[in-house]
Amino acid sequence: MKRFVICAAMMAAAMWLGGCERGQAPVRFHPQGQPQTLGEWHVLSSDGKHLTLNQGVEPYALNTALFSDYAHKLRTIWMPPGTTAKYSATEAFEFPVGTIISKTFYYPRGEGGAVLRVAEQAGESLDGLDLSKVRLIETRLLVRRQDGWIALPYVWNEAQTDATLARAGDVVPLDMHTPDASAKLSFAYMVPDENQCAGCHSTNNTTRELHPIGPKARHLNRDDPWHAGQNQLTRMVALGRLDGLPAAGVPQNARLDDATASVERRARAYLDVNCGHCHSQVGPADTSGLWLDAGTDDTRRLGLCKPPVAAGQGTGDHLFDIVPGKPDDSILLYRMSSLDPGAMMPEVGRATVHEEGVAVVRDWIAAWLGSCSDDGAHVAMR
Known part of the structure; x- marks a missing residue:
């Protein structure tokens, strides 16, 4: 009996850490270097059929998003256990060392290898992504190290099982059309290189330091698509992931698709x-x-x-x-x-x-x- 209890306790601990034998290993923060595959971070995992988020990796959405050739995006934040981000009314939140922000670009699948130009649907990525329905293109990471943020672009392989670091960027030819095929377009989807990533994320021309763009109060102040009835910011507070959120006066950008x-x-x-x-x-x-x-x-x-x-x-x-x-x-x-x-x-x-x-x-x-x-x-x- 004692042996059984010890084994059960070890199994429970492993599952809490997201690292039981049949699950994912815990998220791994790399304080140095440039891992060559996305899988080495253990933020997301894919078996070629389904893309899943690891334990403690939280998805988030923006009110109005950056346009990227009609690609859909699964955005996530992981912070080391016991750490929190600090609220700012105007700037990107101050995230602790060890934070990993990911953004996965994907398209709904169409006929004959084409991708579809359709709006992202609520709950589309509720349980990760069903890869029979979507095609993964790239995942970009922003990683908060001791000396600041670094940006790393990873391009998904054809089998959709992992993504490889593309420091020089990449070009992915795509055929895109609307569901009724009334509009068709062939174009070259551009994966940015490291310098281009830095060019956008260096939001201060004096310091030239990289910073996140999306995780700001005015972009995140909205309903949570994955947790009905909850606001994303108040949920972050409830999870112990955000300090300093005021009771009122939080800025909020409009949504592009909000006709009201x-x-x-x-x-x-x-x-x-x-x-x-x-x-x-x-x-x-x-x-x-x-x-x-x-x-x-x-x-x-x-x-x-x-x-x-x-x-x-x-x-x-x-x-x-x-x-x-x-x-x-x-x-x-x-x-x-x-x-x-x-x-x-x-x-x-x-x-x-x-x-x-x-x-x-x-x-x-x-x-x-x-x-x-x-x-x-x-x-x-x-």
Whole structure:
């Protein structure tokens, strides 16, 4: 009997750690080096049929997400047991050393090896991902080490059993169409290299340190798709994963697909998450004078009748970033709609145009009143 009790206790402990014989080994934080396969981290595991999350790996969703060629994304956070993140009203939360943030890009499967252009469904990744229904493309890790964050891109193999480090990036040819095949597109999905990952995540142009972009209060303040009736932030507190959440006044971005929200809130949320990490007072595009983050209220900084810092290919021969009431005369919309490498914005991370995002920004600009004088002054409508 004593022997049985000891074995049972050992088994229970192993299961609590997520490392029983038939389950996954515990998540492994690598304080140094660049593991060559995603499997070495034990954050996610796949047997080629199902992608599962390890013990303590929590999924999360954003109000409005960064556009990546219509890819769906399974986002997760793992923190060492007993540690917590610190709340910030405006910046990414301060995560402890050992934190591993993952983002897995995937598409619903279509006919003949094609992928589908459809909206992500609530509960789609509730129990991980059924690989008979989706195709994994890549998983990106942000890892918080003692000296700061590092970014590591991993590309999934054809068998969908593991992903390999792609320091130089990769190109994945895809055929994408809508379920009714009314719209079809062949394009090259670009997996960013390490420098491109750093280019987006170096959100402060002075320090050049990498930081997460999505895990901010305004993006996470929403219902939890995996736990009905719970807010993601209050759930993090309840799990002991977040300190300092105030009882009220937590900022919240609108959702792009929320028809009840104003066009302005939806457009600002979209520009914030897609552009604001670069186009801010301290970001890599600070010298452009075009600041699109959520904290900017100055309409001139938002682009109203603002001439570009540098003319040329990126302007499409337009004179101002935003011309009120005239989206087709606005540089901002031109660059969002372009696939020209010398003009498109964002510069990396997409090979297609986000039609829904462009439509919301178009409606936002169309609703602005007034006009621009030749010298760039905003002339208010009388």
